Every structure is written in C-alpha cells, then in structure tokens.
Amino acid sequence: MKRALALLAFLLGWLVLGATPASAHVEVLSSTPGDGARLSAAPSLVSVTLSENIGIQPGSIKVVDLEGHQVDSGPVFQPGDVAEQVGVRLKPGLPDGSYLVEYAFVSADSHPVRGTFAFVVGTGPLVTSAGAVSAATGTDAAVDAVSTAVRWLAYVGVVLLGGLAFLVLCRPAGRTDRRARRLLRWGAGLVAATTVATFVLQGPYAAGRNLEAVFDTGLLADTLRVAYGKLLLLRLAAVAAFALLLPRLLRRDLPDRLRSRYENLAMVTGFLVLLTFSATGHPVTDPIMFVSVTADLVHFGAIAVWTGGLAQLALCLHRPADGEDLPAVATRFSRLAAGCVTAIALSGAVLALRIMPSLETLWTTKFGPLVLLKIAGLAVLLAVASRSRRAVRRGLAGSSSASGDTAVVTADVRKLRLAVGAEVLLSAVVLALAALLTVTPPGG
Numbered sequence: 001m002k003r004a005l006a007l008l009a010f011l012l013g014w015l016v017l018g019a020t021p022a023s024a025h026v027e028v029l030s031s032t033p034g035d036g037a038r039l040s041a042a043p044s045l046v047s048v049t050l051s052e053n054i055g056i057q058p059g060s061i062k063v064v065d066l067e068g069h070q071v072d073s074g075p076v077f078q079p080g081d082v083a084e085q086v087g088v089r090l091k092p093g094l095p096d097g098s099y100l101v102e103y104a105f106v107s108a109d110s111h112p113v114r115g116t117f118a119f120v121v122g123t124g125p126l127v128t129s130a131g132a133v134s135a136a137t138g139t140d141a142a143v144d145a146v147s148t149a150v151r152w153l154a155y156v157g158v159v160l161l162g163g164l165a166f167l168v169l170c171r172p173a174g175r176t177d178r179r180a181r182r183l184l185r186w187g188a189g190l191v192a193a194t195t196v197a198t199f200v201l202q203g204p205y206a207a208g209r210n211l212e213a214v215f216d217t218g219l220l221a222d223t224l225r226v227a228y229g230k231l232l233l234l235r236l237a238a239v240a241a242f243a244l245l246l247p248r249l250l251r252r253d254l255p256d257r258l259r260s261r262y263e264n265l266a267m268v269t270g271f272l273v274l275l276t277f278s279a280t281g282h283p284v285t286d287p288i289m290f291v292s293v294t295a296d297l298v299h300f301g302a303i304a305v306w307t308g309g310l311a312q313l314a315l316c317l318h319r320p321a322d323g324e325d326l327p328a329v330a331t332r333f334s335r336l337a338a339g340c341v342t343a344i345a346l347s348g349a350v351l352a353l354r355i356m357p358s359l360e361t362l363w364t365t366k367f368g369p370l371v372l373l374k375i376a377g378l379a380v381l382l383a384v385a386s387r388s389r390r391a392v393r394r395g396l397a398g399s400s401s402a403s404g405d406t407a408v409v410t411a412d413v414r415k416l417r418l419a420v421g422a423e424v425l426l427s428a429v430v431l432a433l434a435a436l437l438t439v440t441p442p443g444g
C-alpha cells in the first residue's frame with residue numbers, strides 16, 4: 001500500500017511537472033483559395049492543408065455554387081507532394097459567383113472534423129461560411145451516446161478475454177471449468193458484436209447523421225475506405241481467431257509442445273485486438289506516435305490482464321473446483337496484479353502527459369477531470385485490493401478444502417469475495433470513465 005501510494009504521488013508529480021504540448025483532432029491549417037477570397041477568375045482546383053496526414057478520404061471535399069449544384073469534378077487527391085494537403089479539381093469554365101467548400105475528414109484518432117469555407121469569383125456577394133465544426137459540436141447526440149456505450153462494452157469484452165492470462169498463469173485447474181470458459185466466450189462475443197456495432201455507427205458519427213443512417217450503404221463504404229474501418233475488420237478477424245483457439249488451448253490433455261504454440265498464438269491475436277484500439281484513438285495524434293501507442297498497448301493490456309483476472313478470481317472464489325487450492329491461486333494472482341497495477345499507473349501517466357495539450361487541461365477542459373477521476377478510481381481500487389491482499393496473506397485459513405469439501409467457506413474467503421466483487425464493479429466504472437475519456441477531445 002505504501003509503495004502504491006508513493007507511486008501515485010510520484011505520478012501526480014510527474015503529471016504536474018512534465019506536461020508537454022500535444023495535438024488535437026485534425027485541423028484545416030490553410031486552404032487555396034482562402035476563406036473569403038475574392039478571385040478574378042475561377043480556380044481549377046481547391047485544396048486544403050491539414051494538421052496531419054489522414055490519407056485520401058473519398059468524398060471528403062465538395063464544392064457547391066449558390067444553387068447548391070456540385071461544381072467539383074473527379075476524386076479527392078493529393079495535389080502536390082505534401083501528404084497533409086488534399087484537393088479536388090473544379091469543372092472548367094465556372095461562371096462568376098460565390099462558391100462554398102464543404103469538408104468532412106475523419107482524424108487519425110477516428111474523430112470527425114467537418115466545416116465549410118467560401119470564396120467568390122468576380123464581383124458578386126460572398127456567402128458566409130460556417131467555418132470548422134469540431135467533432136464535439138457536430139455529432140448527433142444519440143449516435144454519440146450509443147457509440148460511447150458500445151465502446152464501454154467493447155472494453156468489458158476485451159477485459160473478459162484478458163481473463164485467459166489468469167487461467168494460464170494463476171489457475172491451471174480452471175481450464176476445464178465450464179463457467180470460466182463461458183466468461184471467455186462471452187468476452188469474444190462482446191468484442192465481435194461491439195466491433196460490428198462500431199463499424200455501422202462510424203458512418204453516421206463521421207457524417208453528423210442520426211441513428212437511422214447506420215445502414216446507409218454509402219456511409220458503410222466510406223468507413224470501409226478509411227484506416228479506422230480496416231482496423232475494425234482486423235479486430236473482428238483477430239477475435240474470431242482467438243475464439244477458435246480457446247477450446248484447443250484449454251483442452252485438459254494438451255501436449256506441452258502444442259500448449260506453448262497455442263498460448264503464443266493467443267498472445268498474438270490478443271495483441272492484435274489491443275492494437276486495433278491503440279492505433280485508432282488519441283495516441284495516434286502524438287507527434288511521436290510510437291510512444292503513445294506503446295503506452296496505450298501496455299495500459300490496455302495490463303488492464304485486461306488485471307481486471308479480467310479479477311472477474312475470473314471472483315468466479316473461482318464463488319465456486320472453486322473440487323480440491324482447488326484457493327490460497328495458491330489468490331497468491332499467484334496477487335503477484336500478477338501488483339505488476340499490472342504498476343504498468344497501468346506508469347503507462348496512464350505517460351498517455352496523459354503525451355495526449356494533454358498542457359497542464360491547464362487538467363482543470364480547463366472536460367478531458368482533464370476525467371483523467372483525475374481515473375487516477376482517483378485507481379486509488380480506490382488499490383485501497384479495496386489491499387483488503388483482498390490481507391485476506392490472502394492470512395492464507396485463507398482453512399479454505400483449501402483438502403478434504404474436497406468445497407462447503408468450507410471461512411470469514412477470510414467471504415471477505416476476499418466481497419473485496420474482489422467490489423474491485424470488479426469499480427473496474428467497470430473506471431472502464432466507463434475510459435470510454436468517455438477516449439471520445440472527449442483532449443484540447444476541449
């Protein structure tokens with residue numbers, strides 16, 4: 001407990017002293033013609049320079065005249081050799097008049113940025129443009145709420161999959177436990193279902209449309225074309241492979257040679273599932289992407305192993321297998337959990353340092369307080385965890401039913417059950433905070 005509190009104090013200090021400037025969602029830095037420009041002749045091309053390279057997103061720039069007729073021709077392309085610059089050609093021989101450029105880009109962190117700017121050819125009036133409309137203001141509230149809920153369920157699914165580490169490292173006897181295996185299958189099902197839901201929701205989310213547009217084939221095609229859509233398909237394939245591996249890996253009579261092969265394959269597919277989260281969120285907006293993406297992988301991986309293990313431990317404490325040595329299981333997990341908590345706190349601090357634009361973010365935006373709430377959530381989790389550890393240290397006196405009588409439940413086992421149950425619920429709350437955090441613009 002002292003070590004954990006010292007670590008938390010160190011993290012807060014580091015957070016306060018070390019904050020570095022960070023990036024936000026993609027921004028339009030400049031455009032040609034500029035917003036409000038008055039030209040003597042119609043341009044052949046409209047281009048915008050962005051704050052990050054988002055690749056070519058078809059249909060992301062449209063140019064219309066005052067009657068609303070589209071006057072751009074051909075696909076969005078990269079006019080020069082600057083990766084951050086995209087453009088669209090205009091039809092030849094455009095008459096004098098005002099033109100409005102509408103753009104809708106999906107940032108590398110999957111958040112949409114939409115807006116307009118205007119120019120006029122000749123002496124006519126200039127239409128007013130709405131300027132940039134950030135993700136925070138332009139998204140349908142119902143789509144936003146459902147997307148955040150789906151993201152939380154996806155986190156719960158990943159955490160349940162993380163329970164596999166508990167079975168492999170702490171409770172080998174649990175491999176054949178039907179309920180422990182069912183929890184893993186639920187995890188795989190939840191990740192698969194939320195991935196499909198995230199895919200169909202991304203289109204309306206990026207286009208600012210409502211829930212009725214979830215099956216709009218044009219929007220589904222747009223999502224498939226951007227990196228985010230492809231990473232969601234990778235997540236689906238990885239979780240399907242993981243689910244296929246599970247029954248083989250958990251077989252009782254598996255030869256050691258095959259066991260280590262399946263365990264390695266499970267780790268690879270698990271890593272891929274995590275990567276499809278880390279490579280689609282705020283970490284990718286970090287100028288040194290490797291640092292934040294790695295920190296996020298460590299953060300989410302350690303969370304999955306720790307809280308997935310807590311869920312499996314809660315299950316095992318409720319109905320241990322015959323002759324199961326509960327103190328040994330709990331002691332093994334306690335060691336694993338200590339390592340995970342250290343990794344979570346360190347990687348969380350690095351993520352906050354890299355993603356938050358400045359120290360003031362902690363109290364001037366919605367993002368900062370969510371980070372502080374998560375730190376508080378971890379502190380409460382650690383306080384509850386210390387109760388569990390005390391029960392484990394007392395060795396769950398008399399709980400190991402050497403006689404095979406599983407009915408022997410001591411006060412310590414009850415305390416441990418309560419504490420672990422509370423930890424599982426608290427983790428679910430912190431995961432909800434994380435879902436809110438990852439859809440909140442760091443810069444406010």
Ligand code: HEM
Pocket residue numbers: 011155277278281282283296299300303307344345346347348349351352353355371374375377378427430431434435437438439
């Ligand atoms: C010292 C405590 C912690 C700090 C400073 C912290 C900070 C952060 C930060 C800055 C992010 C990135 C947010 C973004 O991408 O916008 C993050 C992501 C996340 N955190 Fe934490 N966190 C902490 C503890 C926890 C705990 C205890 C849990 C769960 C029990 C948790 C669950 C998550 C999850 C699921 C993500 C999202 C990962 C993803 O989508 O890739 N965090 N955290």
